[in-house]
Amino acid sequence: MQRISVTASLGRSTLQFDEAAYARLESYLAEAARTLAGSPDQAEILADLEQAIADQCSKRMQAGLGLVTVAQLQPALDEIGSVQLPGSAPEREAQPARQLQQVSEGALISGVCNGFARYFGVDVTLVRVMAVVLLFASGGTMILVYLALMLLLPYAPSTRGGAPIRKIPAKSRQLAESVRAKFSAATT
Amino acid sequence: MESKLAPIRKGLLEFLVLRIVGGRSVYVPDILRRLAETEFATQEGTLYPLLSKLRREELVQYEWQESDVGPPRKYYRLTEAGKAQLAALDDYWNRLNRTISEIGH
Numbered sequence: 001m002q003r004i005s006v007t008a009s010l011g012r013s014t015l016q017f018d019e020a021a022y023a024r025l026e027s028y029l030a031e032a033a034r035t036l037a038g039s040p041d042q043a044e045i046l047a048d049l050e051q052a053i054a055d056q057c058s059k060r061m062q063a064g065l066g067l068v069t070v071a072q073l074q075p076a077l078d079e080i081g082s083v084q085l086p087g088s089a090p091e092r093e094a095q096p097a098r099q100l101q102q103v104s105e106g107a108l109i110s111g112v113c114n115g116f117a118r119y120f121g122v123d124v125t126l127v128r129v130m131a132v133v134l135l136f137a138s139g140g141t142m143i144l145v146y147l148a149l150m151l152l153l154p155y156a157p158s159t160r161g162g163a164p165i166r167k168i169p170a171k172s173r174q175l176a177e178s179v180r181a182k183f184s185a186a187t188t
Numbered sequence: 189m190e191s192k193l194a195p196i197r198k199g200l201l202e203f204l205v206l207r208i209v210g211g212r213s214v215y216v217p218d219i220l221r222r223l224a225e226t227e228f229a230t231q232e233g234t235l236y237p238l239l240s241k242l243r244r245e246e247l248v249q250y251e252w253q254e255s256d257v258g259p260p261r262k263y264y265r266l267t268e269a270g271k272a273q274l275a276a277l278d279d280y281w282n283r284l285n286r287t288i289s290e291i292g293h
Contacts, residue, residue, distance in 0.1 A: 011259065012259035032233075040244065041237070041241070041243075045240050048232075048239075049232065049233070052236070080232040081231030081232065083236075084233060084237065086201075086202065086234075086237055086238040
């Protein structure tokens with residue numbers, strides 16, 4: 001045995017749907033209800049839409065055939081279109097989850113304080129002052145905490161694009177280059 | 189170009205609906221037919237939420253009218269506030285038109 005039709009009351013009309021059409025109808029109305037969630041007119045608009053669907057389907061029914069199938073329902077739904085709230089702002093891009101990161105741009109050491117400042121939305125100087133105060137208050141233990149954070153926290157992607165770049169201080173770079181030059185001079 | 193025009197149309201739709209409802213009491217298929225001939229062609233999925241908003245703002249009201257075929261229909265018309273709003277919008281539209289045609293010539 002198979003259930004072949006579902007009777008649905010739509011607005012002030014009553015129609016018979018086959019299973020597939022009924023499922024399609026349910027998902028359209030659920031989607032509309034989601035879009036209208038929070039609108040004070042949700043119930044009214046849904047009732048209007050139900051009536052519109054019923055009218056559109058009736059218009060498309062072949063005479064003498066009492067069952068709405070997807071063949072009638074789909075063009076009806078296409079004509080009605082998805083629900084659009086008036087003046088709704090374009091959907092905002094999903095904000096990436098806020099994550100504690102090191103920010104090497106403008107960093108003094110590695111960017112840990114910079115990262116904390118960005119995470120909490122405060123001035124980086126304030127974070128640095130607090131870090132120095134904590135350094136003395138903790139009797140130096142803060143250095144270990146800082147080192148741990150420096151090693152563990154990921155780097156924020158550079159705002160100038162490209163991969164995050166760990167800034168190597170100019171002096172160290174010069175030193176490394178001169179050592180390399182001397183090494184290659186000595187080995188050749 | 190189209191992406192710049194779409195928001196303009198979207199903003200003007202409410203004005204056009206007020207104009208259409210302003211003439212006489214209409215029901216939704218009337219409004220859709222009037223709009224369908226223009227670049228403001230609109231679907232029920234957009235129009236019903238807009239009408240509900242206008243009704244909540246007390247610019248339009250509706251009444252049920254019996255129909256020869258099928259169930260009763262909602263007929264919309266402007267309230268006094270709606271008429272005042274439409275007059276103000278008409279006025280503004282004319283000024284805007286003048287400004288646009290005068291500027292840059």
